[in-house]
Amino acid sequence: MSAARPDARRFTEIRNAxxxxxxxxxxxxxxxxxxxxxxxxxxxxxKAQISDAFARVEKGELWLHNxxxxxxxxxxxxxxxxxxxxxxxxxxxxxxxxxxxxxTGGGRAVVPLRMYFKEALVKVEVALCTGKKSFDRxxxxxxxxxxxxxxxxxxxxxx
Numbered sequence: 001m002s003a004a005r006p007d008a009r010r011f012t013e014i015r016n017a018x019x020x021x022x023x024x025x026x027x028x029x030x031x032x033x034x035x036x037x038x039x040x041x042x043x044x045x046x047k048a049q050i051s052d053a054f055a056r057v058e059k060g061e062l063w064l065h066n067x068x069x070x071x072x073x074x075x076x077x078x079x080x081x082x083x084x085x086x087x088x089x090x091x092x093x094x095x096x097x098x099x100x101x102x103x104t105g106g107g108r109a110v111v112p113l114r115m116y117f118k119e120a121l122v123k124v125e126v127a128l129c130t131g132k133k134s135f136d137r138x139x140x141x142x143x144x145x146x147x148x149x150x151x152x153x154x155x156x157x158x159x
Contacts, residue, residue, distance in 0.1 A: 012046045014115040016053070021137065023111055023129035029098070031124050032089035033064065033115075036080045038072035043122055045072075048115060055088060055110035055126050057099045062088040064112065064124065088124060098128060107131045 019025075035043075042048060047070035055064050064086045071079045090098075101108055113125045132140075 012044055014048045014050055016050045016113050018051050019111045019113050022132055024132055025127045025129050027128045029094055029126050031126055033122050033124050034087040035122060038075040039069050039080050040122060042069050042072045050112045050115055053112050062090055062095050064088050101128050
């Protein structure tokens, strides 16, 4: 018997493209998300966006704000609110670590990097990040341009 291959149509990963541009990632955490059934189906269809999302610690729990999960097309009266606040599921020690890091200041934020399926569960990779200044972004852009030029020169030389 051959090994079962994962079905490419059933796997979806939603990425936050702005996060790595605007923030320096310090520490990553894998969190579960408390969702309704229609939200899971919408995510599986790729109808979610986390580019403007952020997480906040409130009353000892971590909550995901501004994550947009479109209403499921066949959800009828059981559909969910697209912009509702969703609870992130982490261990108490991890939440305490995040809370202490945010309270110490320094321009830190908790930003979701990606939302994906792990087996049948939806997971969110959140990161404790430090905001980049505009000159930091320019430095990153210059480095990227230099690396691209070096790669092109190497291809011309060896090609």
